[in-house]
Amino acid sequence: MRQVLSRLLRYARPHWGVLAVAFVGMAVVGLATGAYAYLTGPALRFLLSGGQEGFASAQRVPWLADLPREAALWGFPLVMVVVGAAKGLGYLTQFYFMGLFAQRVVKDVRRELFLRLTALSPTQLARERMGDLLSRFSSDVNAVHDAAMYTVGAYLRDSVQVVILTGVVLSLSPLLGGVMLLVIPLAALPASGLMRKVLKRTREGQTQLGNLAGQLHEGLGGLRTIQAFNGQEAELARFASHARAHEKAVVSAAWARGAVPGLMEVLAAAALAGALAYAASVRLMEPEALLSLLTAVILVYQPVKELGRVTQFAVQAGAAGERLFALLDLKHPVEDAPDAVPAPPLSRSIVLENVRFSYGERRALDGLSVELKAGQVTALVGGSGGGKSTVTSLLLRFERPQKGQYLLDGVDVDRYTAASVREQFALVTQEPLLFQGSVLDNLRYAKPDATREEVEAAAKVAHADGFIRAMPEGYDTRIGERGVTLSGGQRQRLCIARAVLARAKVLVLDEATSSLDPESEREVQAALAAVLPGRTALVIAHRLSTVVNADVLHVMEAGRVVESGTHAELLQKDGRYAALWKMQTEGPTERGAA
Template sequence: MKKDTLLKLIRFALPYKKRFIVALISMIIVGALTSALAYLVKPGINKAFIEKDKRFLIVISISVIVIAFIRGIFSYIQNYLMVWIGQRVIMDLRNKLYEHLQTLSLGYFITHRTGKLISHLTNDMMYIQNAVTYVPAHLIRDGTTAIFLTGVIFYLNWKLALLSIIVFPLLAYPLRKFSRKMRRRSYRAQEEMANIYNLLNEKITGIKIVKAFSQEEREIDLMRDANKRFFSSVMKLLKTAILQRPVMEFFTYTGASLVLLIGGLAIIEGEMDVGSLFSFLAALNLLYAPLKNFANVNQEIQQAISAGERIFGVLETEAYVKDVENPIEFKEFKNEIVYENVSFSYALEKIDKDSFNIDSVEHDLKNINIRIKKGEMVALVGPSGGGKTTIVHLLLRFYDPVKGRILIDGIDIRNFSLKSLRRSIGFVSQDIILFNDTVKNNIKYGKPNASDEEVVNASKVAFADEFIRKLPYGYDTYIGERGVKLSGGERQRIAIARAILINPPILILDEATASLDAESERIVQEALDRVLIGRTAIVIAHRLSTVRKADKIYVIDKGMVVEEGKHSELLEKGGLYRRLYELQFKD
């Protein structure tokens, strides 16, 4: 899994391999020049202090300046390119992730918390960007530096060189241990961060309820807890991460002091010159620096892997509701919509369907049979939680039935392309969702290139034109978080205008249960009357005036169709409909 994740991340960097190669060459040049600088210490010291050769000393000093300057240029090029690639990979990955989220089925969003998804798009990306930007530089630049410097120290004195690097193989084992620990701990810390995002998202969106029920203090405590958990998990991670450095440093100092001891003895014995030892120590010092950096590299890699695992986890989730191969375009609605023995269960959305016996769970819809002829208005009524909304969601293919099928003009809707099917259905949901944008843009959401005239016409039909014109900026007034708040009935009428602007042959209206006052109700009702002309509609009705007009009423209770017929027939029957009528539909 871990190698996999790395490979997948590398695949995202592949399109930028040309830049990467330039960066790579720059890194190697930087590494070589760093080594050259260390090597120059030897002639520098020998000429200056031992041979007292002024001219040569000046030449060496100037060489150092020139080399340092060139090294700086390549270092800049390398850094710039790597930062660029890092940001670019993140941009691609984030786009890809968002694109993929848009294709996932509604069921996915029921089971995965929004905040968590947001944290994948923000926090997790940051770890990956860090790794992409710095890891290659550390590995390659520091790696080549290390190789060249090793060459330098072996050239200067191979016995000392052996002595000074003999400590490193001993480090391999603890480093491995550290890596595994860090990856696990990094995963935990990122999960806790996701939790914070989730809490923020949920409670700031729902701030109205938090305040209305005076639960600010509890929310503060919840956040404190989440923060505390993040703190402990991140401290656990950092405890391991920062332990690497002293361990590495201890080994390097041990190596250096051994060199000093043996090299010093060699000078006293006259077997080595001072310049060589200084040069050797300078090289060793430069050599240890990249080796110490490997500790950071390791941390960056482990964090990126655990972030990558989470991101690829989403990217590799397949949409449950998706187009079949060679889907049919839904062109024209000719005849009828039929629900044929349809059963559905939300519980099945949350588990692996292949390994589960679908009959062992209680279904939320059981054996639903409904028939809607072209031009009809069919009403679904029944007690709350009966399954009315679920029934219409299936027509939009938010979910697919676990048993049975839904046919339009004799074709299973699973065979239509999702786009063409949904484009033919106007949908007014029970919870009206409007975006933070102008009234106009909200109305033409389903058809962004609609003309102003179309917007006004749809609004007129939905009985919304009049109140929209009275808003401070008319159709250009912002609604939602950034602007004017609308009443329930007004929101509903905007949603109706939005649904009919795409001029769908089929209309689904899931009336809000919240009762409007008599006046708004009359207006919404009039809007409905106009909207329904010439369309086929499924209306989830809570108003007597609506059900009275319905061509057919289906009474839904406990996931089943318990009664069906016209208003008068159902009244006569004296069943559930009659009881509902007496309780609920009285107006």
């Protein structure tokens, strides 16, 4: 945990200036608290004696002894008001600047976490539960905020108060004060054992909270399926199991946290009782000095107990930090070599040569060799699980071939930066991804500096301009999160228009029509018929009817190409492609006849 907290503190380094101002406020609070303790005894003598005489006899505030009685009567209350005002100003400074410090630290953590999430491979993220990722981004980051806001502030403020009050105690009576303060180190050993238990249970609680968030995300995303199969009771039982485990961990941690101040309270009471009995038997001090001493001791125990209480935030931040750093420490499978250079624009071909790739134990590509020639439309077809989409992941550098080569114009792409290779491609996937905002914003995502004329031209090519202009505000119409206000065909045509606007060298269509209804598919097919001619394109399709006009088709099975040729050539071969074509075009008729 110490190493994790040390890493978290690195986020504080750029903001030491803000923390220093907050520390000034804490120092003022500490000094004012010490002044209160020091003045408690003289205040009692002042009250009992009726003014100046109490200060003169106690000799605790000598400068008041020279004042006339009338001046002393209002002078001491004024001193108390000034001390109180200073303490209030110190608190204001402390809380404002600690809040600013905590927010800046959390902003940096969230920014780095967001950058890491968006920089990881889609395959890496697919291994994580989305709800758990969201939990790390929310509850785990909030734990870091609480530690920055309360633990760092309390450690600084209360440490200052402990030092100042300890000085007051020892200045009044080194012997008696030392005995009373001895309880603080004595409580450290059992408290540390309890805090280890808090850390363990807090880790369990954070993990279970991620499980709860993960199930909630899955449940909301699969609500239709859950209700269709009457699975509410099973989901509730699973949710209740996670909730009980979370409750058990949190309650156990709360018990351990509560035991720390309880232990301090018992030991402090014992020390005070013993000191009082000893002081009464030997009369070591004047009553007003003893009162100041007791006040200072009571006040010094308070920040010590507070330090024990806020340590829970440090423990929670440690547990949260472990989960955050587990994500932040993930490395993308494709990292640039130190001497990598930007890739030149594609001019001849892209080649995957004898490529092998596996997801764990599952072999996705097994000696695949395929070439994408510039200016041609290349199609990959075949049944599910043949490795077609893995080809897309390799081309866009989401993954690295485990064996074999990936060549761009005859040069191994490892010589180039991954970002410059990705710039060669524009991707349209099976699930059209649009962002909350206007149509214009979504199309410009591919090219932020595109003029409106360029955007409209791309939309016309993708057969999207007509339905866009029919919308209430045309290109400025807001389409809602993920484009929920549009049909599937409209969303996909916007994605195609966005890809056209990018003007990338290679257009990749990964099952772009497979999830559409027949009418939407016809709309998208018309758009593709206008987009593809003359372009370098890779079309991955399950439905063969969508790729009959491709320049070359490769049939994939079990991670390798088993047939290649044009549509007509492959039908003439009467091989695997012909069998697939027959099944897709004649299958429904035969089943209907049966």
